[in-house]
Amino acid sequence: MIHLLNISNLKKSYSEKQVLKGVNLNVKKGEILGFVGANGAGKTTTLNIITGMLDYESGVVEINGLNQTAGLDYKKQYFFIPDTVNVFKNVSGLDWIHFLMNLYEIEENNKLEEYVQVFQMQESIDKPIGTYSYGMLHKMSLIAAFTINPPIIIMDEPLNGLDPNAVVVFKDLIKSYVDQGGTVIFSTHLLDIAEKICTTVAILKGGKIILHDEIKNITGSKSLESIFMEA
Amino acid sequence: MKENLQFQLTKFFISSFYKKPKQQIQQVVLIIAIIYVLFQLTVINFLVYYFMDSQLLIFYNLAFSILLVYILTCYLSTTQAFAFSEFKMLASLPLSYRKISTAKVVSSLFVPIFLTMILQLPTIGFLLIDFKFIEALKLIIFLPVLIGLIAMFLLFVLSCIHRFYAKFKSRVSYLLLNVVTMLLIPIIFIAYFVIESGLLNHTYKDGFINAAKYILIQLFETASLMPWIDSIVEFFVSNKVSLHLILVYVVLIITTLLLSYFTIENISVNYFKNALLENNKSQWKGSRVYISKNKWSNYLQREIWVIQSEAYFKMQVLLGVLLAPIISAILLTLLHFDALPDFLNVTKDETFDIYFSYLVLFFCCMNNVSGTPYSREGKYHYLLKCTPLDSNLVYFSKVIISSTMGIIALLLSFLLFAIFGFWEVEHLLLFMIISGLIICYNLLTPVYDMRNPLTEWENPSVAAKSNTNVLISLIYGLPILLIIAAIHFGLIWLNVQSLLATVIVLLMVVITIVLLLNRLKKVLI
Numbered sequence: 217m218i219h220l221l222n223i224s225n226l227k228k229s230y231s232e233k234q235v236l237k238g239v240n241l242n243v244k245k246g247e248i249l250g251f252v253g254a255n256g257a258g259k260t261t262t263l264n265i266i267t268g269m270l271d272y273e274s275g276v277v278e279i280n281g282l283n284q285t286a287g288l289d290y291k292k293q294y295f296f297i298p299d300t301v302n303v304f305k306n307v308s309g310l311d312w313i314h315f316l317m318n319l320y321e322i323e324e325n326n327k328l329e330e331y332v333q334v335f336q337m338q339e340s341i342d343k344p345i346g347t348y349s350y351g352m353l354h355k356m357s358l359i360a361a362f363t364i365n366p367p368i369i370i371m372d373e374p375l376n377g378l379d380p381n382a383v384v385v386f387k388d389l390i391k392s393y394v395d396q397g398g399t400v401i402f403s404t405h406l407l408d409i410a411e412k413i414c415t416t417v418a419i420l421k422g423g424k425i426i427l428h429d430e431i432k433n434i435t436g437s438k439s440l441e442s443i444f445m446e447a
Numbered sequence: 448m449k450e451n452l453q454f455q456l457t458k459f460f461i462s463s464f465y466k467k468p469k470q471q472i473q474q475v476v477l478i479i480a481i482i483y484v485l486f487q488l489t490v491i492n493f494l495v496y497y498f499m500d501s502q503l504l505i506f507y508n509l510a511f512s513i514l515l516v517y518i519l520t521c522y523l524s525t526t527q528a529f530a531f532s533e534f535k536m537l538a539s540l541p542l543s544y545r546k547i548s549t550a551k552v553v554s555s556l557f558v559p560i561f562l563t564m565i566l567q568l569p570t571i572g573f574l575l576i577d578f579k580f581i582e583a584l585k586l587i588i589f590l591p592v593l594i595g596l597i598a599m600f601l602l603f604v605l606s607c608i609h610r611f612y613a614k615f616k617s618r619v620s621y622l623l624l625n626v627v628t629m630l631l632i633p634i635i636f637i638a639y640f641v642i643e644s645g646l647l648n649h650t651y652k653d654g655f656i657n658a659a660k661y662i663l664i665q666l667f668e669t670a671s672l673m674p675w676i677d678s679i680v681e682f683f684v685s686n687k688v689s690l691h692l693i694l695v696y697v698v699l700i701i702t703t704l705l706l707s708y709f710t711i712e713n714i715s716v717n718y719f720k721n722a723l724l725e726n727n728k729s730q731w732k733g734s735r736v737y738i739s740k741n742k743w744s745n746y747l748q749r750e751i752w753v754i755q756s757e758a759y760f761k762m763q764v765l766l767g768v769l770l771a772p773i774i775s776a777i778l779l780t781l782l783h784f785d786a787l788p789d790f791l792n793v794t795k796d797e798t799f800d801i802y803f804s805y806l807v808l809f810f811c812c813m814n815n816v817s818g819t820p821y822s823r824e825g826k827y828h829y830l831l832k833c834t835p836l837d838s839n840l841v842y843f844s845k846v847i848i849s850s851t852m853g854i855i856a857l858l859l860s861f862l863l864f865a866i867f868g869f870w871e872v873e874h875l876l877l878f879m880i881i882s883g884l885i886i887c888y889n890l891l892t893p894v895y896d897m898r899n900p901l902t903e904w905e906n907p908s909v910a911a912k913s914n915t916n917v918l919i920s921l922i923y924g925l926p927i928l929l930i931i932a933a934i935h936f937g938l939i940w941l942n943v944q945s946l947l948a949t950v951i952v953l954l955m956v957v958i959t960i961v962l963l964l965n966r967l968k969k970v971l972i
Contacts, residue, residue, distance in 0.1 A: 267539040271723060291541035302536045302905075306462040315455050319541055346903075 220245045220368060220399050221266070226275035228261055235261050237423035239275070243368075243401060243416070246394055250410035250431075251403040252444060253420035259403040260299065262420070263372050266401075267296040280367060292320060295361045299372040301353040305346030309337070309356045312345060313363060320364045331359040334385055351377035362389055369393070371402035375409060387413055411440040419444060453546055460554035464527050472899075476918050489569040496573045498656055499663065502684045505582060506667045508570040509593070509683055512563050514633070516594040519559035520601050521629045525622070525759070525908050528555040528602055528714065529609045532905040534722040544718035548711045552602060559598050560591055581686045592699050593679065599706040604628060606713035612721040618758030619765070626766065644669035742837075746844040749836075753823055754848070757907035760823060767814030767852050771807050772859035778806070779867040798939055800869065804877045805932050807860040811885055812928070817849035817892045818920025821900035822910040828902040839968065842897065846889045853885035876949045880935075883956035887927050890963045892920040931955060 221243040228236040235258045243249050253259045264270040266277055268284055268291060277283060279293040295316075303312055313328060332341050335355045340348065348356065354377050361369045375383060390400055390413060404410050410417060411431060417440065418428040427434065427443070434443055467474065488511075496504045528551050537547055567586060574583040608624055615621040644665040670676045678695045685692070739745065754760045821828065831841060861878055864870060896916045904910045911917075931952060938948035 269535070269538045271719070288541040288543060291539065294539075296539040298535065298539075300535075304459045304463040304533075304536070305903075307459050311455075311459075315452075315459070316540070318452050318455065 219243060220247075220280060221401070222276065222278040223262075223266070224276045226262070226265065226272060226277060228258075228265060228270070228272045235423055236265075236272070239420070239423070239425055241418055241425055241428065243399060245367075245399055246397065246415075248390060248394055248400045248413055248415045249402070250414035250417045251401060251420065252405075252407065252410060252417055252440075253403075257420045258423055259420055260372055263296070263370055263401070263403060267291075267294065267370055269296075293366060294368040294370050295320075295364050295366045297354070297357040297361060297369070297371040297374055299376060301357050303345045303353070303356075306344050308344055309341045309348065309352075309359075313341075313356070313360045316360050316364060320366065322364055325363075327365075328359070328363045331362050331389075334389070335359055335382060349377070351379060351382065354378055355382055358386060358389070362393060365393070365396075365398065368399045368401060371400070373404060374402050375404060375406055383409070407439075407441045407444055411435060453549060456542075456546060456550040457553045460527070460533075460550050461557050464523075464554060465558055472919065476922070477915055480918060485566065485568065488566055489572075492569040492573055494656075495663070496577075498660060501574060501577050501579050501582065503663055503667060504570060504573060505586070505684045506670070506680060507663055508567070508586075509590075509680065510666070512567070512590060512594055513597050515566065516559045516563045516597050517601060517633060519562060520555070520598040522912060523555055523558060524602060524605055524629075525625065526906055526913060528552055528710075529605060529625075530906050530908070531722040531725045534726060538719070538722070544715040545711060548715040548718060551714065552707060552711055555602065556595060556598050560594055563594050564591060579686065581688070582683070585683055585688075589682065589696060589699075592696065592703060596699055596703045596706070599703050599710065601629070601632065603706045603710045603713075604632065606710040609721070610713040610717055613717065613724055618725075619761050622758060622762040623765070626762070640666060640669060643672075742840060743844070746837075746840045747847065749841075750820075750844050750848045753820075753827070756825075756827070757823075759907040759911065763814060763816055763911060764852060767811075767816050768856050768859075770814065771810035771856040772863060774810050775803070775807060775860040775863045778803075779863055779869075783867055797945070798936075800864075800871075800874055800877060801935060801939065803864060803869075804874075804881050805935075807857055808881045808884055808928065808932075811853040811856045811860075811881075812888050812924065814852070816852060816911075817846075817889045818917045818924070819896050819901075819911055819914050820845040820849065820893050821896045822902060822904075822914050822916060823907070824900070825902050825904055825907075825910060828900055842893065842967070845893055846886070849889045849892075850886045853889065854882050857881055857885065873946055873949065876946075876953055880931075880949065880953050880956050883953070883960055884928055884931060887956065887959055887963060888924040890960070890967060891927065892924040894923055894967075895919045927959065931959070 219242040221241070223239055223241040226236050226239040227234065239258075239262060241262075251259050251262070261270060265272045266279070279290060282290045282293060284290050307315075317324070317328075332338055335358065337352065337355055337359065340352060341356070341359075345353070345356070354374065358374070361371075374386065378386060387409075394400060394415075414431050416428070416430050417434060418425050420426070431440070434440065492504065492508070495507050499507075533547065533551075564587075567590065571583050571586060574580075574586070605625055605628065608621070608628065612621060615624075646662060646665055667680070670680050678691075679699070682692050682695050754764055821831075824831070830836065831838070857878065861870075861874065864874070899916065901910060901914045901916060934955065935948060935952045938951060939945065943951075
């Protein structure tokens, strides 16, 4: 089986503290991977390394057979939504998404308009990003991600700040995106939602992946929450 | 049609860096400041045009534009070209570091060039009145290239330092080296010009206008003796367009492009490494905490945390303390070696000590630390509202911190004053007056910022430099200093005995502080 994302023996330290002690993780095409772990477990660090926002000491990180030395071709394999979306405040959401489409070489299409309506952002999408609430920033990033439609969407706590309506839309869109051949990796603390959306779960603890399997294999008789607590 | 990616990105940088202030009062102050500068420039241009000729007007204007663009580029460089506020936003996108660096450099040039060109209006007006159409046209077409070159030269030098950002032990030392470099380039250049032109050997006895005229002519003639500067000056002042001039123009453009290329290279080559270092959480060092039962020590501790939260703030405090002593040292050295022209040499005046004291006061207050203490709190500002912090104590601890900075700077300056042999016991009263005025100034300047803080910033220089509250704080703080200084000089002018005048002014300062404290207590409650 060819893996879309391949991480092996990934190590990373901050000063003298080793945060990642050899992370191994493989993600297949069409998976929705929930990346679970306690605060400070290294979830964001791992995602930042995958997305080229952080360097690492040793290990292998590959997406579609490309590593970070492939430069822009590597970065075109994914779209990343960080936990705190940080965008030029004076630019409108629409301009920013057009800029991203330009960057990913996506032609103008009606998907953008469609997603703007689905996320109920018609009235604010052409307003400066500085006026957006936390949740609106996440919605805007999700609109950009689904419009660009990259091989993988990587998200750090994507459900933070979303209203209930947006959470429902998010779940539906994730599923439809995956049905069309996409792959999703997201970190979360919300275990019940992870259990409902994800096809696979990876639990990070002590700088290593201690459990990585399909959700149906993990949660036979127990909930993900109790598995997490026992891990 | 799809917009060019590089153009789009540059546009984003420009719109994010140079946003209009949100509040109306800030917009009004900014407009008044621009109109004031334009008006003052028109008056000076008129004087140069009226007392000299159009060649000297163009030369003066070139020198002014170069100086202005240099100052603006200095002012904006740390906020834009050499900051990493965009890293978290752009690093994960399929965008090369070269493209990001190019957008940063181009956007950093935009405002200095645009503003300098706007300020050409008075000069162009006077040239048109004089039917110097070719010179006016040349100014419009070719000046952007020249000032672009100046700005690029500075950015190039700073980018060479920036390239080795990772080698610096602390960000404060990196920022200090930047500031020293920014200051040294014009100082060396001006010193070279002044020495070459023989301005120091001349005795200036014919009044201010004649002295200014003499200085300008000498500088113009000195510039004519240096082939490469002469070519550039000649390019602007002559009304001909020759092949030689076109060649000079092409050389200017090529040099600017080469400097841009190397600057972008310097920024982009270590972009990832340097940006990681800037955003590295593990670099945070624990701050010593002195928690005690004394309220004041805890509130002052909190203020120190705010200063320690950003290297930029620490550097500003250091500069705030050092600026007045450095200027004093330069002035006193020049006076000691009798190197100042007669009309500037105030030691011959009996009131030199008063001039010196108010000069030090001006430089002690010139830092923008006291005008933006609430904006500096940034994302921690909400704590003032949702925690049981006493707003009075917060306010006065801010005043204590900025006043202490000012008084240390004053003390160092007076120490130099004494070392150079000017000290007399009476100067202790002057020291007390200036200390009192520093306190008055620092009591008034934070008032506006307290009510309208600018807390949404990513880059600390936005809170301290690009914050219009700095301008507004001057409106709050300066009048009282100007009034007291005017009264002091007025008393001297009215031949009131120096010691008596000093005692009167000291009493006035004490009364002003008491009144301000009473008034502020009511306002704050």
